[in-house]
Amino acid sequence: MSEEGTRVSxxxxxxxxxxxxxxxxxxxxxxxxxxxxxxxNAEASVTTVDFHGEHQAGIVTPAQANLHFAAxxxxxxxREKLRQLLKTWTDAARRMTAGQEVVPNGAVGSxxxxxxxxxxxxxxxxxxxxxxxxxxxxxxxxxxxxxxxxRPPQLIDLPLFPKDKLDPxxxxxxxxxQACADDPQVAVHAVRNLVRLGFGVTEVxxxxxxxxxSSSTSREQQTPRNLFGFKDGTNNIKSEDTDxxxxxxxxxxxxxxxxxxxxxxxxxxxxxxxxxxxxxxxxDGQQQIVGRTKGTGAPLGQTAEFDELxxxxxxxxxxxxxxxxxxxxxxxxxxxxxxxILRRGYNFVDGSDGVGHxxxxxxxxxxxxxxxxxxxxMQQALSSxxxxxxxxxxxxxxHFAVPPGVSRTGYWGEGLFA
Amino acid sequence: MSVRKSPRTPLAVVAGAAALVALTACDSQGSxxxxxxxxxxxxxxxATDTACTVSATTAGAGNVTFEITNKGTKVxxxxxxxxxxxxxxxxxxxxxGLNRRLIVxxxxxxKYQTACKxxxxxxxxxxxxxxxxxxxxxxxxxxxKAQATKxxxxxxxxxxxxxxxxxGKFVDLVKAGKVDEAKAAYARTRTYYERIEPVAEKFGDLDxxxxxxxxxxxxxxxxxxxxRLEKDLFVSGLQADSPQIADxxxxxxxxxxxxxxxxxxTALDLANGAKGLLDEVATGKITGEEETFSHTDLxxxxxxxxxxxxxxxxxxxxxxxxxxxxxSTLDKEFANVQGLLDKTRAGxxxxxxxxxxxxxxxxxxxxxxxxxxxxxxxxxxxxx
Ligand SMILES: [Cu+2]
Numbered sequence: 001m002s003e004e005g006t007r008v009s010x011x012x013x014x015x016x017x018x019x020x021x022x023x024x025x026x027x028x029x030x031x032x033x034x035x036x037x038x039x040x041n042a043e044a045s046v047t048t049v050d051f052h053g054e055h056q057a058g059i060v061t062p063a064q065a066n067l068h069f070a071a072x073x074x075x076x077x078x079r080e081k082l083r084q085l086l087k088t089w090t091d092a093a094r095r096m097t098a099g100q101e102v103v104p105n106g107a108v109g110s111x112x113x114x115x116x117x118x119x120x121x122x123x124x125x126x127x128x129x130x131x132x133x134x135x136x137x138x139x140x141x142x143x144x145x146x147x148x149x150x151r152p153p154q155l156i157d158l159p160l161f162p163k164d165k166l167d168p169x170x171x172x173x174x175x176x177x178q179a180c181a182d183d184p185q186v187a188v189h190a191v192r193n194l195v196r197l198g199f200g201v202t203e204v205x206x207x208x209x210x211x212x213x214s215s216s217t218s219r220e221q222q223t224p225r226n227l228f229g230f231k232d233g234t235n236n237i238k239s240e241d242t243d244x245x246x247x248x249x250x251x252x253x254x255x256x257x258x259x260x261x262x263x264x265x266x267x268x269x270x271x272x273x274x275x276x277x278x279x280x281x282x283x284d285g286q287q288q289i290v291g292r293t294k295g296t297g298a299p300l301g302q303t304a305e306f307d308e309l310x311x312x313x314x315x316x317x318x319x320x321x322x323x324x325x326x327x328x329x330x331x332x333x334x335x336x337x338x339x340x341i342l343r344r345g346y347n348f349v350d351g352s353d354g355v356g357h358x359x360x361x362x363x364x365x366x367x368x369x370x371x372x373x374x375x376x377x378m379q380q381a382l383s384s385x386x387x388x389x390x391x392x393x394x395x396x397x398x399h400f401a402v403p404p405g406v407s408r409t410g411y412w413g414e415g416l417f418a
Numbered sequence: 419m420s421v422r423k424s425p426r427t428p429l430a431v432v433a434g435a436a437a438l439v440a441l442t443a444c445d446s447q448g449s450x451x452x453x454x455x456x457x458x459x460x461x462x463x464x465a466t467d468t469a470c471t472v473s474a475t476t477a478g479a480g481n482v483t484f485e486i487t488n489k490g491t492k493v494x495x496x497x498x499x500x501x502x503x504x505x506x507x508x509x510x511x512x513x514x515g516l517n518r519r520l521i522v523x524x525x526x527x528x529k530y531q532t533a534c535k536x537x538x539x540x541x542x543x544x545x546x547x548x549x550x551x552x553x554x555x556x557x558x559x560x561x562x563k564a565q566a567t568k569x570x571x572x573x574x575x576x577x578x579x580x581x582x583x584x585x586g587k588f589v590d591l592v593k594a595g596k597v598d599e600a601k602a603a604y605a606r607t608r609t610y611y612e613r614i615e616p617v618a619e620k621f622g623d624l625d626x627x628x629x630x631x632x633x634x635x636x637x638x639x640x641x642x643x644x645x646r647l648e649k650d651l652f653v654s655g656l657q658a659d660s661p662q663i664a665d666x667x668x669x670x671x672x673x674x675x676x677x678x679x680x681x682x683x684t685a686l687d688l689a690n691g692a693k694g695l696l697d698e699v700a701t702g703k704i705t706g707e708e709e710t711f712s713h714t715d716l717x718x719x720x721x722x723x724x725x726x727x728x729x730x731x732x733x734x735x736x737x738x739x740x741x742x743x744x745x746s747t748l749d750k751e752f753a754n755v756q757g758l759l760d761k762t763r764a765g766x767x768x769x770x771x772x773x774x775x776x777x778x779x780x781x782x783x784x785x786x787x788x789x790x791x792x793x794x795x796x797x798x799x800x801x802x
Binding site for chain 2: 302
């Protein structure tokens with residue numbers, strides 16, 4: 001079946017409506033592959049991110065503005081059903097990331113007497129740089145599917161960190177789907193349709209919407225601000241840092257499980273922020289807690305955002321200008337033996353908490369090559385020493401092995417079933 | 419709860435860092451001579467194993483930037499000293515071949531010294547450095563501020579004395595295995611601690627040893643202090659090591675009391691402490707997290723409010739003169755919170771936290787917010 005021949009894409013029907021948006025985003029989209037299926041259609045193709053490749057999209061892809069993240073449990077014990085679902089999901093993801101309906105002509109073309117094959121809410125929207133990224137939780141490697149021997153040693157059950165207040169309804173999961181897009185509706189559409197395809201095999205355990213990417217993953221992007229009003233992604237690994245990506249993000253066969261080569265490990269943490277008390281902290285206090293100035297984002301004692309952190313500069317009395325308990329100090333590679341991670345978090349506001357405070361914070365997503373050596377020591381240092389812990393609380397926690405990317409004929413996680 | 423509400427010291431330095439962008443352009447205004455740092459440009463320091471060459475030996479008051487290059491073979495440090503070898507700024511660990519920057523705020527005109535320390539040892543290679551111009555000295559010299567800190571020191575002293583005495587009695591009850599009496603004494607004893615917690619938090623390890631919550635333990639940290647005994651008394655029953663934990667608590671409290679006598683607080687500390695106590699209520703007590711085992715959170719709540727009020731009372735003459743409207747807002751909001759607390763009184767103390775309705779919790783939360791907002795403005799008024 002030729003994609004070109006059968007495609008009645010939502011963009012072909014309505015695509016020009018999105019062209020303005022697409023072109024506006026073209027600068028930021030530099031370096032993104034042009035989807036083969038849409039290469040005849042220049043306006044449409046500028047908002048697609050290539051689904052195929054050595055690594056899954058949605059990791060080093062310049063962070064899109066919106067997120068829908070879902071963690072799912074597998075409800076069947078049938079290994080073959082799980083494998084089939086991963087194939088189905090891969091095909092659906094191929095289509096949706098190319099700006100197509102989940103099944104050809106699904107929204108309105110499947111007859112009057114059947115529920116539409118595509119839920120339809122993304123019909124008139126462009127691909128919006130949609131990326132879909134899948135991961136496997138530690139619990140998938142229990143006895144149910146004969147996968148115990150395939151569990152990578154890096155895929156630990158995350159420890160309980162000091163001051164964690166984890167809500168069981170916001171953690172764990174056999175599988176996860178990370179959908180990122182310029183348009184929230186496109187991300188929600190993608191997760192909704194994958195979940196729908198999974199009924200009978202999987203069910204959603206918890207999910208999270210995010211807006212306002214809280215870090216940048218490319219030098220072409222500005223560093224955004226988190227809900228505390230600070231730039232907190234300045235020292236992130238960027239897609240241009242190929243050496244760091246090789247050393248700190250991408251797994252290799254030699255790391256223990258050959259099927260993970262080209263994959264990575266995803267840590268998801270829901271971090272509630274006590275916005276109201278933060279807002280009553282003085283500017284000086286806020287800057288001391290973060291270790292950066294609020295205006296430019298420069299490290300304390302420096303002048304510009306990207307000036308190198310200098311942990312050894314002292315002020316009056318020899319007290320360090322960046323305090324011992326400052327967030328940037330504790331999270332810095334200088335303080336952690338060179339350890340870095342690739343952050344891809346999003347802000348969230350889930351309404352209010354019932355006592356008049358914003359139920360808001362940071363949905364922290366980060367990729368690293370070995371969570372035991374990277375995220376865990378970093379969070380251990382932060383949870384026990386970070387002055388910012390007074391204003392944040394970790395309420396959700398999950399860990400996933402993110403398999404490598406798929407070929408044009410392959411499917412997500414096929415190495416697992418080989 | 420033991421959260422660190424440490425004063426973000428030193429204030430002058432931070433203010434300098436924040437104002438940096440605005441100030442660098444006029445660093446050297448008013449200075450003369452060709453040895454003065456060029457306007458806006460950093461002062462170059464070339465460090466070797468035997469020399470410390472500084473490109474300018476004069477700068478105007480304000481932010482002064484040094485750019486240090488280590489051309490020697492040893493790891494070095496660079497210091498700017500004020501008279502009496504008081505460190506104004508320093509940068510350590512400059513490896514051979516590296517460039518490092520030091521930006522310091524120098525408020526006062528006068529004689530200073532630069533120093534490189536190849537090998538990071540000794541007095542270093544010194545040079546004279548002069549700062550011209552300069553702002554008038556500010557500080558807590560103000561009589562009203564001095565009066566405020568003196569008055570608050572009295573409040574602290576009363577409470578630490580009571581804390582030592584009551585902790586002694588509580589510890590005796592635990593050691594005698596008198597569980598019911600110890601349970602009854604628990605919340606009352608903690609009151610004296612919760613009132614002065616911003617002071618306790620000044621002493622690094624003592625506050626965690628005395629007041630850590632089980633959920634906040636760091637890997638390898640022993641669960642000690644009040645909350646450990648709380649768990650023993652209210653949940654798990656006295657343990658074999660409960661008496662030792664009790665003894666250690668008393669030792670730590672005595673240590674704290676002794677240290678608090680020699681500790682000098684500033685008026686700004688009072689302001690920040692008053693706010694910090696209410697923030698503790700907002701994040702730890704409103705959620706009922708502090709007293710997980712005994713549910714006596716409302717005792718702590720009252721004590722935090724008392725402590726906050728104690729600090730504001732000491733600052734009152736100063737605040738009244740500078741911002742009378744703020745004082746009347748604070749009075750009104752303190753009274754509002756107190757009114758809600760009074761409604762939850764039961765016998766000698768309070769209802770248990772888990773007996774409150776969701777509506778009551780919500781009412782508390784919004785009253786605490788209404789009080790915390792004006793409290794967060796006190797520091798600025800005091801700092802003027
Ligand atoms: Cu951060």
